[in-house]
Amino acid sequence: MSDVSPLDLEGIRIAIEQARKSYSEGGIPIGGALIASPSQKILGSGHNQRIQKASPILHGETAALEDAGRLQADVYRHATMFTTLSPCSMCTGAILLYKIPRVVIGENETFMGEENLLRSRGVEVVVLNNQECKDLMKKFIEEKPEEWLEDIGEPASK
Amino acid sequence: MSDVSPLDLEGIRIAIEQARKSYSEGGIPIGGALIASPSQKILGSGHNQRIQKASPILHGETAALEDAGRLQADVYRHATMFTTLSPCSMCTGAILLYKIPRVVIGENETFMGEENLLRSRGVEVVVLNNQECKDLMKKFIEEKPEEWLEDIGEPASK
Numbered sequence: 001m002s003d004v005s006p007l008d009l010e011g012i013r014i015a016i017e018q019a020r021k022s023y024s025e026g027g028i029p030i031g032g033a034l035i036a037s038p039s040q041k042i043l044g045s046g047h048n049q050r051i052q053k054a055s056p057i058l059h060g061e062t063a064a065l066e067d068a069g070r071l072q073a074d075v076y077r078h079a080t081m082f083t084t085l086s087p088c089s090m091c092t093g094a095i096l097l098y099k100i101p102r103v104v105i106g107e108n109e110t111f112m113g114e115e116n117l118l119r120s121r122g123v124e125v126v127v128l129n130n131q132e133c134k135d136l137m138k139k140f141i142e143e144k145p146e147e148w149l150e151d152i153g154e155p156a157s158k
Numbered sequence: 159m160s161d162v163s164p165l166d167l168e169g170i171r172i173a174i175e176q177a178r179k180s181y182s183e184g185g186i187p188i189g190g191a192l193i194a195s196p197s198q199k200i201l202g203s204g205h206n207q208r209i210q211k212a213s214p215i216l217h218g219e220t221a222a223l224e225d226a227g228r229l230q231a232d233v234y235r236h237a238t239m240f241t242t243l244s245p246c247s248m249c250t251g252a253i254l255l256y257k258i259p260r261v262v263i264g265e266n267e268t269f270m271g272e273e274n275l276l277r278s279r280g281v282e283v284v285v286l287n288n289q290e291c292k293d294l295m296k297k298f299i300e301e302k303p304e305e306w307l308e309d310i311g312e313p314a315s316k
Contacts, residue, residue, distance in 0.1 A: 054227045057220045057252060069212045073313040093251025093272070094215060098311040114251070153256040155231040 003126060008104050011035050011082040012128055014045055015060065015106065019084045019136055022047035028144075028151055029136045032060030032091075033082040034068050034100075036075060043079060044068025050151050059151075060084060061091035065098070076100050084133040086113035088152060096121055106133030110141070111152060161284060166262050169193050169240040170286055172203055173218065173264065177242045177294055180205035186302075186309055187294040190218030190249075191240040192226050192258075194233060201237060202226025208309050217309075218242060219249035223256070234258050242291040244271035246310060254279055264291030268299070269310060 011033055018031025028048040036043050046063025049055040058066065060083050076098035081087075086108035087095065095103060095118065102124040108115065115125050141148045146156045169191055176189025186206040194201050204221025207213040216224065218241050234256035239245075244266035245253065253261060253276065260282040266273065273283050299306045304314045 050228065055224060056226070056228060056256070057215065057224050062215045062248075066213060066215050068214070070208065070214060070308065073308065073311050076311060089251035089254040090220075090248065091251070093247035093249070093254075096247040096251075098214070150228065150231065153231050153234060 003124075004104075004128065007035075007040060008080075008082075008126065008128070011080060011104055012084070012106055012130060012133075014042065015064075015082040015084045016130075016132055016136075018045050018047040018060065018063075019133070022049075022052070023136060023140060025052055027051040028147060029140050030060040030083070030085045032062075032064035032084070034064045035080050035082065037078045037080060037102075043071065043075065048151065051147060057090065059088060059091050061087055062094055065094055071098075073099070080104055082106075084130075085137065086111055086115060086127070087118070089114050089117075092117055095123060102126070104128065106130040107137075109134055110137040161282075162262075162286065165193075165198060166238075166240075166284065166286070169238060169262055170242070170264055170288060170291075172200065173222075173240040173242045174288075174290055174294075176203050176205040176218065176221075177291070180207075180210070181294060181298060183210055185209040186305060187298050188218040188241070188243045190220075190222035190242070192222045193238050193240065195236045195238060195260075201229065201233065206309065209305060215248065217246060217249050219245055220252055223252055229256075231257070238262055240264075242288070243295065244269055244273055244285070245276070247272050247275075250275055253281060260284070262286065264288040265295075267292055268295040 023029035044067035049058035092114035181187035202225035207216035242264035250272035
């Protein structure tokens with residue numbers, strides 16, 4: 001694992017906190033945080049809102065972007081996106097739209113997102129292989145498999 | 159131009175109506191609509207909300223998805239996304255996430271989105287080259303160039 005700093009561990013902690021908050025609300029436990037560099041200011045944070053707000057577009061990363069509100073292009077271009085789970089194509093696209101140069105991912109075992117697309121566009125991708133993120137998703141998927149499948153655009157299993 | 163049906167023209171009309179609504183509110187005039195097939199039910203429609211709601215994630219297409227709310231995977235897989243402007247990477251990613259098989263685009267002269275990525279993943283992309291869509295964007299960009307640049311993640315021009 002390369003280039004993981006203590007600040008990255010703090011960033012993922014904030015994303016995990018959001019994931020836990022979502023779980024405690026009965027929601028999908030995926031969280032995100034957008035953190036500025038070099039100031040380390042938390043620009044925004046949030047979590048999946050599929051169940052809480054019936055939203056198909058508020059994932060961890062997009063919820064963090066929405067929480068941050070309107071930002072100038074330059075702010076995104078010096079920020080890091082933290083997410084507890086490998087970004088789906090929508091969240092990947094949002095990262096590419098705003099040219100966020102770095103993404104720190106809790107884990108990609110539960111779901112492998114568009115990490116190759118991110119890398120192919122020059123985004124630095126760091127995967128932490130974090131056990132807490134994995135455990136939280138495992139527990140949720142055992143409890144509510146259909147909500148999870150819906151979140152990744154897959155039909156409920158037969 | 160291939161495979162444009164009267165129903166497509168009706169779909170884009172709904173998206174243009176949303177774009178006009180946004181313009182009348184002082185917002186970015188881009189609209190979207192998600193329409194089921196074969197029922198032709200309008201599942202959702204919406205417009206860019208950057209200015210109205212300070213939202214960096216509610217574009218025409220994502221606003222239409224949000225308006226539609228939670229849908230089963232199969233519904234998306236038989237729907238068409240209508241958008242007045244070529245989809246940015248975020249909206250492209252949302253279309254890919256939900257495996258929407260067809261996208262009808264008003265125009266791509268103002269902004270060329272990720273049409274190649276859509277096609278490379280098997281999505282049918284139809285571009286209408288609609289003058290009304292172009293005129294609306296031209297007027298808005300002349301009036302508020304900085305808001306437009308912000309919406310596509312670009313710095314305000316010097």
